[in-house]
Amino acid sequence: MVFNLNPKEVGVVMLSRSDAFTVTRIDRVMDVPVGEALLGRVVDPTAIPLDNSGQINTFERKPIEREAPEIMEREPVTVPLQTGLKVVDALIPIGRGQRELILGDRQTGKTAIALDTIINQKDKNVLCVYCAIGQRSSSVAKLIEDLHKHDAMKYTIVVSTSGEDPPGMKYIAPYSATTMAEYFMEKGRDVLIVYDDLINHAIAYREPSLLLRRPPGREAFPGDIFYIHSRLLERSTHLRKELGGGSLTALPIVATKAQNVAAYIPTNIISITDGQIYLSPDRFQKGILPAVDVGKSVSRVGGKTQLPVYRSIAGNLRLSYSQFEELEKFARFRTRLDEKTRKILVERGRRVREVLKQDQYKPLTVTDQIAVLLSVTEGI
Structure with a gap:
């Protein structure tokens, strides 16, 4: 394949490995x-x-x-x-x-x-x-x-x-x-x-x-x-x-x-x-x-x-999950949290993390995904 076009020479790239070959132009890209x-x-x-x-x-x-x-x-x-x-x-x-x-x-x-x-x-x-x-x-x-x-x-x-x-x-x-x-x-x-x-x-x-x-x-x-x-x-x-x-x-x-x-x-x-x-x-x-x-x-x-049903169920899931992960980092420094915050963020965050885990070769249908996401957002 022609790579460079210079006034006095053409730079070509080989597409196969070969020791001896003849190059001919075929007037085609x-x-x-x-x-x-x-x-x-x-x-x-x-x-x-x-x-x-x-x-x-x-x-x-x-x-x-x-x-x-x-x-x-x-x-x-x-x-x-x-x-x-x-x-x-x-x-x-x-x-x-x-x-x-x-x-x-x-x-x-x-x-x-x-x-x-x-x-x-x-x-x-x-x-x-x-x-x-x-x-x-x-x-x-x-x-x-x-x-x-x-x-x-x-x-x-x-x-x-x-x-x-x-x-x-x-x-x-x-x-x-x-x-x-x-x-x-x-x-x-x-x-x-x-x-x-x-x-x-x-x-x-x-x-x-x-x-x-x-x-x-x-x-x-x-x-x-x-x-x-x-x-x-x-x-x-x-x-x-x-x-x-x-x-x-x-x-x-x-x-x-x-x-x-x-x-x-x-x-x-x-x-x-x-x-x-x-x-x-x-x-x-x-x-x-x-x-x-x-x-x-x-x-x-x-x-x-996104299908509307995802937006209604998982709309704020991303934000709360990201907040949980930030909170988890701070918790390592023994940050004191009031019980209510801890319960809402940490427990729910851990449940969401477990729910989002998935084995390879096991894709889920939309219906199954909605059922699982609905369960975790409703705290079931």
Whole structure:
């Protein structure tokens, strides 16, 4: 793929490992096959099958780099995308067409939240695309096995690159996956896409950029590192009815180091997305799963997409739960509390915390969630 166009030379990026090759120009920008035949398959970013299930027969190709829909082509985000997780659906709701970042340190359950969300889309008429960028092959294999086990693979496309793949392949992976997802969005369908993770994508982009002598900036990333992610995530939206009314919801994942949310790439992506779900290693170690830190998580669209019944039941739950957590920190310093405050905040807070715990692979229906939330808010 052509990367640099200079007056006297062209900088190209290899998408496969090879010692001897001939390069010929084909007068085409990088594109991938799209269509229904990709559903249920595991492919690389050029749509070559990786699952030993035979050839993929598609009739259409689309470029991986496409302009995001214009503002006037977009509808407000109003329909909820149910994750099946009480803590997310009640306190940090996600809408169809939203971009909600999932971030946290390594091994805090980021992919688990995305996987549960995909599993929860069964029979909800939402197609899913999971894009693994430079992940360990064993991790991706386990995820695919879990999708098969929960009958979720039939409405999912997995686009996979491993750590051994060339940087060029890892760089194009999210763009290829988005083009595959856009095909269904333009047909009026609702699609969910997970990018796992964009730190690996930024590193994959930095490598050829430095080799091609592009000027480095902060942390040696090239100057357009913000632009490569913004032009990717801006493609997620809810289209107007005249354009089919489809939606593309993005769940980008970012791994932080030592809980440093203010690092370069995380802050860039926080500024592009419509909110973030922050997973805390402290909660993970205490066994509070999913390890969502409600105080640091936010959904900038949320309330508008939430079902009215959630708003009436869990409206002030988030505030009281955050107050309880603050109070719990102060209580360690032997802060004296009057009995009434202690009873209201501490006992209720502990009950809410227990109620928001949830095992993996066990998403709850809206009805079940409402019943549980109603019980805890009424003190039953």
